Every structure is written in C-alpha cells, then in structure tokens.
Amino acid sequence: MSTQLELPAETVAAESVTDLVEGIARAARSAQRVLARMSSPEKEQALQLAADSLRAAEGDILAANATDMANGAANGLSSAMLDRLKLTPERLAAMADAVAQVAVLTDPVGHVIDESSRPNGMVLQRVRIPVGVIGIIYESRPNVTADAAALCVRSGNATLLRGGSEAVHSNRAIHAALVAGLTQGGVPADAVQLMPTQDRAAVGAMLAAAGLIDMIVPRGGKSLVARVQADARVPVLAHLDGINHTFVHAAADPAMAKAIALNAKMRRTGICGAMETLLIDATYPDPHGLVEPLLDAGCELRGDARACAIDPRILPASDEDWDTEYLEAILSVAVVDGLDAALTHVSTHASGHTDAIVTQDQSVADRFLAEADSAIVMHNASSQFADGGEFGLGAEIGIATGRLHARGPVALEGLTTYKWLVRGTGQVRP
Amino acid sequence: MSTQLELPAETVAAESVTDLVEGIARAARSAQRVLARMSSPEKEQALQLAADSLRAAEGDILAANATDMANGAANGLSSAMLDRLKLTPERLAAMADAVAQVAVLTDPVGHVIDESSRPNGMVLQRVRIPVGVIGIIYESRPNVTADAAALCVRSGNATLLRGGSEAVHSNRAIHAALVAGLTQGGVPADAVQLMPTQDRAAVGAMLAAAGLIDMIVPRGGKSLVARVQADARVPVLAHLDGINHTFVHAAADPAMAKAIALNAKMRRTGICGAMETLLIDATYPDPHGLVEPLLDAGCELRGDARACAIDPRILPASDEDWDTEYLEAILSVAVVDGLDAALTHVSTHASGHTDAIVTQDQSVADRFLAEADSAIVMHNASSQFADGGEFGLGAEIGIATGRLHARGPVALEGLTTYKWLVRGTGQVRP
Structure with missing residues (x-):
C-alpha cells in the first residue's frame, strides 16, 4: 500500500x-x-x-x-x-x-x-x-x-x-x-x-x-x-468532557484551599484538567476568602443561591452550568452540605475525568477517594496535574474517561x- | 424499582x-x-x-x-x-x-x-x-x-x-x-x-x-x-467462535502429539476450547499415527490435498472448513511447511481464542508463543484446558477474544x- x-x-x-x-x-x-x-x-x-x-x-x-x-x-x-x-x-x-x-x-x-x-x-x-x-x-x-x-x-x-x-x-x-x-x-x-x-x-x-x-x-x-x-x-x-470538581471540605486548610482552587481553575483554563465546578462545604469557615482570588483574577463565577450570597459579583447559575465544561475563565460554584452532598453532586454531574477534595480530615479524604468514581480522584492537589507527563508516564496518547481497558492518562x-x-x-x- | x-x-x-x-x-x-x-x-x-x-x-x-x-x-x-x-x-x-x-x-x-x-x-x-x-x-x-x-x-x-x-x-x-x-x-x-x-x-x-x-x-x-x-x-x-488450531511440529514427540490431538478434539467436542483445525508439519515423521486415533474415535476429518494423502478416510476440505467452528466430531486438517506456514494459517483463520503447538524444540515453541496472537497460546498442552476453572481463576464469567480490557478466561x-x-x-x- x-x-x-x-x-x-x-x-x-x-x-x-x-x-x-x-x-x-x-x-x-x-x-x-x-x-x-x-x-x-x-x-x-x-x-x-x-x-x-x-x-x-x-x-x-x-x-x-x-x-x-x-x-x-x-x-x-x-x-x-x-x-x-x-x-x-x-x-x-x-x-x-x-x-x-x-x-x-x-x-x-x-x-x-x-x-x-x-x-x-x-x-x-x-x-x-x-x-x-x-x-x-x-x-x-x-x-x-x-x-x-x-x-x-x-x-x-x-x-x-x-x-x-x-x-x-x-x-x-x-x-x-x-x-x-x-x-x-x-x-x-x-x-x-x-x-x-x-x-x-x-x-x-x-x-x-x-x-x-x-x-x-x-x-x-x-x-x-x-x-x-x-x-x-x-x-x-477518549474523553469528551472534563467537568472537574474540587470540593473544599469544612476541614480544609484555608490557605491550601485558596491556592488549589485558584490554580485548578486559572493556571490554564483551556486544558481538560481545569476545574469547572467548585463545591464549598456549607460549614467551610472562609468561603469569601476562597472565591475572592478567583474573582480578582478575572474569573466569572456562577453560583447557586447560597454561593451567590458569598459575594455580590457571583452571578446566578442556570441548571446547565453544572454540566458545562467552560474551558475558559468561568466557574460554577455550589455550596453543599458536607461530604455526602458533595459526592452526590459529583456523581450526578462529573464527566469521569478528575475530581478533587481539599481537607485536613483524613477519614473524609479516604471516603472521597473511595467513593468518587472518576478516572482520577485527588486529595489536596490541583486537578491541573491530570496529565500523563505530570503522572510520570513520560508521555500520553490521551486521557480516557471510559470505564474499560485504560482510564485517566493513557501512555504506553x-x-x-x-x-x-x-x-x-x-x-x-x- | x-x-x-x-x-x-x-x-x-x-x-x-x-x-x-x-x-x-x-x-x-x-x-x-x-x-x-x-x-x-x-x-x-x-x-x-x-x-x-x-x-x-x-x-x-x-x-x-x-x-x-x-x-x-x-x-x-x-x-x-x-x-x-x-x-x-x-x-x-x-x-x-x-x-x-x-x-x-x-x-x-x-x-x-x-x-x-x-x-x-x-x-x-x-x-x-x-x-x-x-x-x-x-x-x-x-x-x-x-x-x-x-x-x-x-x-x-x-x-x-x-x-x-x-x-x-x-x-x-x-x-x-x-x-x-x-x-x-x-x-x-x-x-x-x-x-x-x-x-x-x-x-x-x-x-x-x-x-x-x-x-x-x-x-x-x-x-x-x-x-x-x-x-x-x-x-x-465475549467470544463468537473458538476456531482453535493445534500445530504438530516436525520435532513433536509423537506419543504426546497423538494424545494431545485426540484430547483437544474428542474429549468434549462441543466446548469452545475444542480444537477445530489440526496443522501437521510436512516433515512430521508419523502423520498417520496422528490422524488414525481421531478417525478410529469416529471423528470426521476434512483435509487439504496433502492431508487427504495421509489416510483414504480423510475427506477433501472446502475453503469454508478453515473458518468453521464445528463443535462436533469433525476436524479440518492441513499439512503445512514448517512454523512460518503454520503461523500464517493461524493468523489467517484463527478466531483469537486458543491456539497450540506441540514440539520438543524450545526455540520453535518460543516463536509460536510469541507470534501466535490469540487470547490463549499453548505449548504441549490440550486446548481443552482453555477455561477459567482450569486456569485457577475459580470461576469465569466467560471467555473473551476481543483485544481490549480482558482476554481469554475472564473472572473477577x-x-x-x-x-x-x-x-x-x-x-x-x-
């Protein structure tokens, strides 16, 4: 031939x-x-x-x-x-x-x-x-x-x-x-x-x-x-979408949560590992400190009712927002009642790519790692690391969100x- | 529900x-x-x-x-x-x-x-x-x-x-x-x-x-x-067919080859691991001793021209025979010129289930194991072993001949x- x-x-x-x-x-x-x-x-x-x-x-x-x-x-x-x-x-x-x-x-x-x-x-x-x-x-x-x-x-x-x-x-x-x-x-x-x-x-x-x-x-x-x-x-x-969540749990370290949320969204907004939805625990002590750096960095935030109450600059989200991969400086934000509500939101809306939790509570982290069902599940790290090179694979042919054969970054x-x-x-x- | x-x-x-x-x-x-x-x-x-x-x-x-x-x-x-x-x-x-x-x-x-x-x-x-x-x-x-x-x-x-x-x-x-x-x-x-x-x-x-x-x-x-x-x-x-080959190489032990061929076909003819095509090396010393026990056991043999010359009871095979899973006491038989011809026949006609070689020549066996491409490749054993229980898996949900995720006997x-x-x-x- x-x-x-x-x-x-x-x-x-x-x-x-x-x-x-x-x-x-x-x-x-x-x-x-x-x-x-x-x-x-x-x-x-x-x-x-x-x-x-x-x-x-x-x-x-x-x-x-x-x-x-x-x-x-x-x-x-x-x-x-x-x-x-x-x-x-x-x-x-x-x-x-x-x-x-x-x-x-x-x-x-x-x-x-x-x-x-x-x-x-x-x-x-x-x-x-x-x-x-x-x-x-x-x-x-x-x-x-x-x-x-x-x-x-x-x-x-x-x-x-x-x-x-x-x-x-x-x-x-x-x-x-x-x-x-x-x-x-x-x-x-x-x-x-x-x-x-x-x-x-x-x-x-x-x-x-x-x-x-x-x-x-x-x-x-x-x-x-x-x-x-x-x-x-x-x-x-293949992966179709990277609708990636970061859940900031009540027991998250505020400085770490702020740094991870900002990096997960804004380091590069156009990559498939970028965060698209921020979930904030209803009892997280400093929600304003979490959203402020994102707003200040020029990110548009679209929130549910409780999220909109955090800062007047947050716009109301529509139902579609929870299922949208923006790939730009837009982020949906929901306030959830603890781990179970976060897991329910993730299981309903995640695209199977990368979901993360930020918390200092090891048992909560362990449950999130066990129960969130995406190809990559992270604790206290930015979802922007979802990449074959960053995972030490040397290269990647792509990221897969299907359930069979190979998941996450796929290399040799x-x-x-x-x-x-x-x-x-x-x-x-x- | x-x-x-x-x-x-x-x-x-x-x-x-x-x-x-x-x-x-x-x-x-x-x-x-x-x-x-x-x-x-x-x-x-x-x-x-x-x-x-x-x-x-x-x-x-x-x-x-x-x-x-x-x-x-x-x-x-x-x-x-x-x-x-x-x-x-x-x-x-x-x-x-x-x-x-x-x-x-x-x-x-x-x-x-x-x-x-x-x-x-x-x-x-x-x-x-x-x-x-x-x-x-x-x-x-x-x-x-x-x-x-x-x-x-x-x-x-x-x-x-x-x-x-x-x-x-x-x-x-x-x-x-x-x-x-x-x-x-x-x-x-x-x-x-x-x-x-x-x-x-x-x-x-x-x-x-x-x-x-x-x-x-x-x-x-x-x-x-x-x-x-x-x-x-x-x-x-899943597997659709088990068109399984056994290649009896020139350097096969005749008693072993006879026993394996008879068992691979006749132990149970209706299981997916049963041999459906016997390939006999053109220089194998005792081809008649190989086919006789099968014919005596009531198996119908359908051969290419050289196989038909081994015993008058062997009927001529049609082109379709090489791609047929009989699941009964019928076997196609071809005489091939050495390992490369056997591998070519296998790569052309095998269904990806189980193919075997019988030989005492380790380097020939190694090449067959490396180059035959089915889910299961055997040396000096009966293809009827192609089964999750026999492989020590405890059980099987089935045998898969696809190339991704899981191949051969599939268990937990x-x-x-x-x-x-x-x-x-x-x-x-x-």
Missing part, C-alpha cells in the same frame, strides 16, 4: 473509500506483525532515526506548514486554530525531541503481568502484547502525527493517522520524514500510515472497521470526539493488551 | 421498553454505589446467605423449572436445549455450591495495581474498582442467573440479567431466592435485577444503553453473541477496572 496515493475527494465513492481504508488497515496488520517481533532496542533505534529524520527535514516540514498556514488564513481559520497549526523551528525541534524521549520509555511489550502453575504442572503467564492497529483521528496540531506515531511504534502497534485537512501538507511532510527514519531502522513503512485521502468518508470507514482497526484515539475538539464516540464500531479511548501500557501463555509437558484434560 | 414488575410483551411500545430498561439501569447504578462500599467480608457473607437461600428455595425453583420444561416440550425445544434447561436437586445443589465458592474468591476490589511518588511529593496509586453495571444476556441454562450474579456481586458490580423466555420461570425463582439472601446480607435489591419483561426490545435497549450499562456479557449460542456484538453500543466481553479481575488516586499536601501545578 503506497503511502503516497492521493485520491481527490470528489471522485471517490463511499464504497471505494471503505475498500481503501480496509486495504490500508490490512497492510497495517501485516506490518504490525513484523513490528511486534522487533526487540525493544531495535524499536528505540528506529525511533531515534525518526527523530533525526524529523530534524533533517526541517526545511521541507516548515515549507509544507507555510502552505497550510497560508491556506488556513485564506480559509478564515481562527487565530487560535492558526496558532495550533503553526510550526516554528523551536516547535519542530520539540517535536523531534519528544520522539526521542518516547524512544527511551520503558517498553511494556513482553512484561509478565502474572504467572502461576497448576497442580498438573502447566505454567501460565499473562504477557503484555501490543493492541495491534490503532487509528488516530485528530485536528490542527501537526505534532500529533509524530507523537502518536512514536507512542504506537514504541509499544509495537501499527498506526493509521487521519489528521485534519487544514494540516494536510504539514502532516504529509512530518509523516514522510518519520517513515524515512523508521524504515531505516527496520520498521515496515505500512506500520505508520497517513490516510491518503481527506475525504470525510475515510473517517467513517475507520470508525466502522471493527476487526481491522483495534482501537481509535480521537484527538481534538469536542465535536470530533463526540462524532467518533457516537459512530465508532471500534473501541474508542494503555496501548498494550495481554495474552495467556500456557506451557505444558503433554498435559491433556481428564 | 420493583423486581416483580411484569409487563406483557404485546402491550409494551419500544419507547417504554427503553424507558423501562434505562430506569432499571439507573436504579442499578445507585445500588452499585452501595455495593461498592461493602467490605469483602460483607460481600462474602451476603453471597453465603444467597447460597443458603437457593438451597432453601429448592421446592420453588424445581417447580418453576418444571413449568419451563413443560412449556419447552410443548413448544418443541430440542432435547439438547431441554437438557440445558433442566434443573435437578443435584444441579441446584451445584448451583448453590458455586455461589458459595465465588463468595470466598479473593476480592479484587481495592487491590493496588501500582504506586509511585512524584518529585513534588504527590503519591499516585492505581486501585482496582468494580466496572459498575454489567448486563448479562443469556439463553437456556438457568444456572447462569446464579453464576453471573455471584461473580458480579463478589466484584462489587450491579447486574442486569436478561435470560431467555424458555427459562423465565426458573430464572425468576432463582433470582428471587438470590435476592432474598443477598438483601439479608445488606446488598441492595436493585444491585441484582432480572429484566421484568421478555420483550425482545429489552435486549436492544440494553445493548443501546451506553453510559447506563458499562459492559455486556452475552452467554449463549453463536446467533445470540453475533447479535450482541453487531448491535451493542455498550462494550461487549475482568469485572474490575481501576482509578487513579492522587494524594497531595497542597501541590499546585507551576
């Missing part, structure tokens, strides 16, 4: 796009079998060559990116989108460095999860293996091309990359550089493929390719993730599964 | 069945939160009470089963189906004993998978938690009602049980007895619910209930599993997921 093939969107019928995507996925499956047999040092070496190749292709990549930027400006992309699209020598160097960093992450493949022996002498092991073929559907940021490919290669997975049309030239140049390095290191070219068409039907065909693609990771805005989650017949690893281990190895000496079942 | 509610199928519109199922699932979610807080000894005690209650309800359950058997006979159920449906005092005692055995299995909930600390002092743990609400869709065998409910309760999950109409009276009686015991032990009644309607739309509503039901486990014939896999918007843990651990606990002392992200 040539990775250069380009079919003009207008001339491709849905059926042939499906055939195209399925053919690509089958080629990826074959390539993955070769990749799965490569040793950890071989994969590391190939990724270092890919990083070098990215650095060497700086001119080509920046030129391709300039084309995308010009098209984007002509097509009226927002300045935020243009900023995400833009590559600079510094950003490109960081992209190559990230690939080199993934190269040296501990390879999860082959790790023995557990082992047992049976009375009849059979020895059983569960051993980590790659998931197989992973589809990445993403927008704008061309660095996802390199990041996702590197994480998949490191964990022995083939990748099918489907970036947005606004970044098509950048993605092709990055992909070409990556593959040049990877193949030099022995990785089959079909193990990292960029969809050769921007036809939107290709996304549908990827989402439908159960059995050919093993997992889809969407990276992008909410509408992209929502479409993928709604339409996919392939398992999806989440790109693996396991198989059972049974070693016998001729045992038959009585 | 009363568990006694019965809506006659004819009068239930699709929308109200959806409402009904969603209401039941929401009640299950609330009950699951209570169950998730129960300690391991509390859950054990509740399950022992459920086992006692099943024993005490023998009269009711057998009477209900007699009704189902009479209806089944009147409706022309096959004798095989009637046998699966039938309960006897012995089968009921075994069902209660199985519940008592699950009660004492190690509780996976709360197990710390791993732990790390960050340079800023935050301590991270990944801790096992229940998946949440699990739907079981099954046929005929009423013991699934007790087995599945027990495994789910032990692992802190709520269960929604949807058995077949042929077993409706048996399932209701078993469910009533179970819930009587479980509630006495503090488990909320809504944590184990039997669908109050046999309307087939209820199955569709369960499969569509993404976000309300966390996982579906189908237990039954291929058409049931295929429908569930095709229609579900909820993750499904496969009914759990994890969350991240982050313990800080006031850390904010710089």
Whole structure:
C-alpha cells in the first residue's frame, strides 16, 4: 500500500473509500506483525532515526506548514486554530525531541503481568502484547502525527493517522520524514500510515472497521470526539468532557484551599484538567476568602443561591452550568452540605475525568477517594496535574474517561493488551 | 424499582421498553454505589446467605423449572436445549455450591495495581474498582442467573440479567431466592435485577444503553453473541467462535502429539476450547499415527490435498472448513511447511481464542508463543484446558477474544477496572 496515493475527494465513492481504508488497515496488520517481533532496542533505534529524520527535514516540514498556514488564513481559520497549526523551528525541534524521549520509555511489550502453575504442572503467564492497529483521528496540531506515531511504534502497534485537512501538507511532510527514519531502522513503512485521502468518508470507514482497526484515539475538539464516540464500531479511548470538581471540605486548610482552587481553575483554563465546578462545604469557615482570588483574577463565577450570597459579583447559575465544561475563565460554584452532598453532586454531574477534595480530615479524604468514581480522584492537589507527563508516564496518547481497558492518562501500557501463555509437558484434560 | 414488575410483551411500545430498561439501569447504578462500599467480608457473607437461600428455595425453583420444561416440550425445544434447561436437586445443589465458592474468591476490589511518588511529593496509586453495571444476556441454562450474579456481586458490580423466555420461570425463582439472601446480607435489591419483561426490545435497549450499562456479557449460542456484538453500543466481553488450531511440529514427540490431538478434539467436542483445525508439519515423521486415533474415535476429518494423502478416510476440505467452528466430531486438517506456514494459517483463520503447538524444540515453541496472537497460546498442552476453572481463576464469567480490557478466561479481575488516586499536601501545578 503506497503511502503516497492521493485520491481527490470528489471522485471517490463511499464504497471505494471503505475498500481503501480496509486495504490500508490490512497492510497495517501485516506490518504490525513484523513490528511486534522487533526487540525493544531495535524499536528505540528506529525511533531515534525518526527523530533525526524529523530534524533533517526541517526545511521541507516548515515549507509544507507555510502552505497550510497560508491556506488556513485564506480559509478564515481562527487565530487560535492558526496558532495550533503553526510550526516554528523551536516547535519542530520539540517535536523531534519528544520522539526521542518516547524512544527511551520503558517498553511494556513482553512484561509478565502474572504467572502461576497448576497442580498438573502447566505454567501460565499473562504477557503484555501490543493492541495491534490503532487509528488516530485528530485536528490542527501537526505534532500529533509524530507523537502518536512514536507512542504506537514504541509499544509495537501499527498506526493509521487521519489528521485534519487544514494540516494536510504539514502532516504529509512530518509523516514522510518519520517513515524515512523508521524504515531505516527496520520498521515496515505500512506500520505508520497517513490516510491518503481527506475525504470525510475515510473517517467513517475507520470508525466502522471493527476487526481491522483495534482501537481509535480521537484527538481534538469536542465535536470530533463526540462524532467518533457516537459512530465508532471500534473501541474508542477518549474523553469528551472534563467537568472537574474540587470540593473544599469544612476541614480544609484555608490557605491550601485558596491556592488549589485558584490554580485548578486559572493556571490554564483551556486544558481538560481545569476545574469547572467548585463545591464549598456549607460549614467551610472562609468561603469569601476562597472565591475572592478567583474573582480578582478575572474569573466569572456562577453560583447557586447560597454561593451567590458569598459575594455580590457571583452571578446566578442556570441548571446547565453544572454540566458545562467552560474551558475558559468561568466557574460554577455550589455550596453543599458536607461530604455526602458533595459526592452526590459529583456523581450526578462529573464527566469521569478528575475530581478533587481539599481537607485536613483524613477519614473524609479516604471516603472521597473511595467513593468518587472518576478516572482520577485527588486529595489536596490541583486537578491541573491530570496529565500523563505530570503522572510520570513520560508521555500520553490521551486521557480516557471510559470505564474499560485504560482510564485517566493513557501512555504506553494503555496501548498494550495481554495474552495467556500456557506451557505444558503433554498435559491433556481428564 | 420493583423486581416483580411484569409487563406483557404485546402491550409494551419500544419507547417504554427503553424507558423501562434505562430506569432499571439507573436504579442499578445507585445500588452499585452501595455495593461498592461493602467490605469483602460483607460481600462474602451476603453471597453465603444467597447460597443458603437457593438451597432453601429448592421446592420453588424445581417447580418453576418444571413449568419451563413443560412449556419447552410443548413448544418443541430440542432435547439438547431441554437438557440445558433442566434443573435437578443435584444441579441446584451445584448451583448453590458455586455461589458459595465465588463468595470466598479473593476480592479484587481495592487491590493496588501500582504506586509511585512524584518529585513534588504527590503519591499516585492505581486501585482496582468494580466496572459498575454489567448486563448479562443469556439463553437456556438457568444456572447462569446464579453464576453471573455471584461473580458480579463478589466484584462489587450491579447486574442486569436478561435470560431467555424458555427459562423465565426458573430464572425468576432463582433470582428471587438470590435476592432474598443477598438483601439479608445488606446488598441492595436493585444491585441484582432480572429484566421484568421478555420483550425482545429489552435486549436492544440494553445493548443501546451506553453510559447506563458499562459492559455486556452475552452467554449463549453463536446467533445470540453475533447479535450482541453487531448491535451493542455498550462494550461487549465475549467470544463468537473458538476456531482453535493445534500445530504438530516436525520435532513433536509423537506419543504426546497423538494424545494431545485426540484430547483437544474428542474429549468434549462441543466446548469452545475444542480444537477445530489440526496443522501437521510436512516433515512430521508419523502423520498417520496422528490422524488414525481421531478417525478410529469416529471423528470426521476434512483435509487439504496433502492431508487427504495421509489416510483414504480423510475427506477433501472446502475453503469454508478453515473458518468453521464445528463443535462436533469433525476436524479440518492441513499439512503445512514448517512454523512460518503454520503461523500464517493461524493468523489467517484463527478466531483469537486458543491456539497450540506441540514440539520438543524450545526455540520453535518460543516463536509460536510469541507470534501466535490469540487470547490463549499453548505449548504441549490440550486446548481443552482453555477455561477459567482450569486456569485457577475459580470461576469465569466467560471467555473473551476481543483485544481490549480482558482476554481469554475472564473472572473477577475482568469485572474490575481501576482509578487513579492522587494524594497531595497542597501541590499546585507551576
């Protein structure tokens, strides 16, 4: 399967796009079998060559990116989108460095999860293996091309990359550089493929390719993730929302609570780990001290009746506010009657991402940690730490809020599964 | 949500069945939160009470089963189906004993998978938690009602049980007895619910209930599993086929190979771990000695051209045979040229269940174990061991051939997921 093939969107019928995507996925499956047999040092070496190749292709990549930027400006992309699209020598160097960093992450493949022996002498092991073929559907940021490919290669997975049309030239140049390095290191070219068409039907065909693609990771805005989650017949690893709560309990240390609340909301309001709802215990001694720094920092607060009574600058919240991920300097605030009411609010409104409690009462903290049900539950820390890098995973392919397979920040281990190895000496079942 | 509610199928519109199922699932979610807080000894005690209650309800359950058997006979159920449906005092005692055995299995909930600390002092743990609400869709065998409910309760999950109409009276009686015991032990009644309607739309509503039901486990014939896999918007843990291969390598011990092949096929032909294709290395010294005991035992062999040359009783195989799970005394046989050809055949035709190699050559065995990609890969053992009990798991909810979350025999651990606990002392992200 040539990775250069380009079919003009207008001339491709849905059926042939499906055939195209399925053919690509089958080629990826074959390539993955070769990749799965490569040793950890071989994969590391190939990724270092890919990083070098990215650095060497700086001119080509920046030129391709300039084309995308010009098209984007002509097509009226927002300045935020243009900023995400833009590559600079510094950003490109960081992209190559990230690939080199993934190269040296501990390879999860082959790790023995557990082992047992049976009375009849059979020895059983569960051993980590790659998931197989992973589809990445993403927008704008061309660095996802390199990041996702590197994480998949490191964990022995083939990748099918489907970036947005606004970044098509950048993605092709990055992909070409990556593959040049990877193949030099022995990785089959079909193990990292960029969809050769921007036809939107290709996304549908990827989402439908159960059995050919093993997992889809969407990276992008909410509408992209929502479409993928709604339409996919392939398992999806993703989060749609980060409606994250911080509960300031009656026994919270006021200085700590103030610092955590301010940081959780205002450090960066646009990341998925940002706090979106502040829950204040009705008996917390200094609610005004908690909201004042947020208001002073320019955050709009929308409260329930009791929260509005804390400060006249707090606006009344609507029912929708409790289910809204603002991703900007807006925060909903509710006053709740103790831990149980806080847990009820969280279980009703949280999106399964990250919820936190601030308290000096260990038994209250323990109950919150046990009973709040999100992928990440924190005690006395800012929800802005919800990130694979901050968790020491070295990188992340994304954050997942589903309940199965992998939750929270997903890095290499989440790109693996396991198989059972049974070693016998001729045992038959009585 | 009363568990006694019965809506006659004819009068239930699709929308109200959806409402009904969603209401039941929401009640299950609330009950699951209570169950998730129960300690391991509390859950054990509740399950022992459920086992006692099943024993005490023998009269009711057998009477209900007699009704189902009479209806089944009147409706022309096959004798095989009637046998699966039938309960006897012995089968009921075994069902209660199985519940008592699950009660004492190690509780996976709360197990710390791993732990790390960050340079800023935050301590991270990944801790096992229940998946949440699990739907079981099954046929005929009423013991699934007790087995599945027990495994789910032990692992802190709520269960929604949807058995077949042929077993409706048996399932209701078993469910009533179970819930009587479980509630006495503090488990909320809504944590184990039997669908109050046999309307087939209820199955569709369960499969569509993404976000309300966390996982579906189908237990039954291929058409049931295929429908569930095709229609579900909820993750499904299942296997559709067990097209299991045994490759007898050139360096196999002939006596061992003969014994394993005979056992893998003929011990019980109807179980999912039975061998369906025998691959014989072209240079294996005694192919006739391998097929003769199978033919003598009454197994029909269907071979490729080279296999047919081994014994005149071997019939020619069609292309379909290589993708067929017979579940009876029929076996496809192919002669292959060494390990690579065997792996190619397996990767083309295996269903991801259990594949085995017989060889005395350790390096060949190691390659087969590494490169065969099914949930279970065996060396020098019969594929009939593919079973949670035989693997020492104590029980199994089923065998899964998908690639994510859990593979192979799935017991309590496969009914759990994890969350991240982050313990800080006031850390904010710089």
